[in-house]
Amino acid sequence: xxxxxxxxxxxxxxxxxxxxxxxxxxxxxxxxxxxxxxxxxxxxxxxxxxxxxxxxxxxxxxxxxxxxxxxxxxxxxxxxxxxxxxxxxxxxxxxxxxxxxxxxxxxxxxxxxxxxxxxxxxxxxxxxxxxxxxxxxxxxxxxxxxxxxxxxxxxxxxxxxxxxxxxxxxxxxxxxxxxxxxxxxxxxxxxxxxxxxxxxxxxxxxxxxxxxxxxxxxxxxxxxxxxxxxxxxxxxxxxxxxxxxxxxxxxxxxxxxxxxxxxxxxxxxxxxxxxxxxxxxxxxxxxxxxxxxxxxxxxxxxxxxx
Numbered sequence: 025x026x027x028x029x030x031x032x033x034x035x036x037x038x039x040x041x042x043x044x045x046x047x048x049x050x051x052x053x054x055x056x057x058x059x060x061x062x063x064x065x066x067x068x069x070x071x072x073x074x075x076x077x078x079x080x081x082x083x084x085x086x087x088x089x090x091x092x093x094x095x096x097x098x099x100x101x102x103x104x105x106x107x108x109x110x111x112x113x114x115x116x117x118x119x120x121x122x123x124x125x126x127x128x129x130x131x132x133x134x135x136x137x138x139x140x141x142x143x144x145x146x147x148x149x150x151x152x153x154x155x156x157x158x159x160x161x162x163x164x165x166x167x168x169x170x171x172x173x174x175x176x177x178x179x180x181x182x183x184x185x186x187x188x189x190x191x192x193x194x195x196x197x198x199x200x201x202x203x204x205x206x207x208x209x210x211x212x213x214x215x216x217x218x219x220x221x222x223x224x225x226x227x228x229x230x231x232x233x234x235x236x237x238x239x240x241x242x243x244x245x246x247x248x249x250x251x252x253x254x255x256x257x258x259x260x261x262x263x264x265x266x267x268x269x270x271x272x273x274x275x276x277x278x279x280x281x282x283x284x285x286x287x288x289x290x291x292x293x294x295x296x297x298x299x300x301x302x303x304x305x306x307x308x309x310x311x312x313x314x315x316x317x318x319x320x321x322x323x324x325x326x327x328x329x330x
Contacts, residue, residue, distance in 0.1 A: 049118040051076045051111060054134045057166070058141045058159035063184035065169035067096060069162055070143065072108065072120065072134075081108030083122045084168045093153035095179060095265075098172035106130070119146060176234075176267030183232040190225055193218045194239035197246065215246045234268025241274045245281065253282035276324040292324035
């Protein structure tokens with residue numbers, strides 16, 4: 025073995041056994057003011073200052089904010105502040121401990137990343153639905169927003185801008201059904217085209233708001249397969265989670281239509297068919313399965329409109 029090769033092997037071995045200090049995450053690496061944004065607004069603002077000998081910092085967020093499966097819910101728009109009480113260099117991340125006014129301490133792992141600061145709950149593995157989340161440098165003077173809608177969910181990185189194209193697809197979908205008489209051959213061809221475009225908008229991530237997802241649910245409800253109706257049902261659930269409570273009816277109707285497509289009784293009674301003699305019927309219908317009070321909450325009443 026040559027002398028040069030021996031030196032290279034020794035260098036690699038030493039680097040493995042004694043990693044360079046530069047790989048450690050110091051306070052200087054995470055110093056600054058960072059924000060986690062939802063729909064263009066800051067929900068959490070994290071600030072780290074001082075130095076390793078005297079670290080300072082704070083974390084501000086809506087009071088009683090909770091996170092489940094990476095979905096954020098804000099029940100109270102009052103802002104609570106947590107103080108940095110400990111900071112430690114842990115190698116590839118910094119461990120920062122913040123304490124709230126009740127004395128509860130929460131530990132976070134901070135990792136510098138291209139474009140921002142990755143923040144995660146200490147000891148929680150990725151995929152658990154609790155981060156990590158990418159915070160970006162906060163704008164000068166940026167604070168936690170206080171106009172969150174109670175009872176709806178927020179997803180990191182989402183937008184509050186509705187899709188104008190989705191709104192237009194929905195407008196056409198409804199208008200062709202308001203004409204009399206309805207040319208169903210023309211409507212069916214248009215439905216197929218609108219479903220195709222809706223699926224493209226979904227796959228490209230162009231739908232964001234509750235109204236976007238509600239409109240997409242109606243488009244897919246006018247499909248032809250069980251999968252179309254199940255997708256419509258899921259889209260309606262997303263719309264409701266985003267605060268679009270008026271999507272409750274399409275959520276119920278799409279489930280009924282899916283059940284009928286499988287030759288099973290509908291459960292809400294939203295669907296009806298023509299018997300050929302001008303009469304509407306809703307059978308098969310498991311009318312007693314869902315309590316009438318639940319149906320009223322969903323607006324799930326007999327509806328002859330397709």
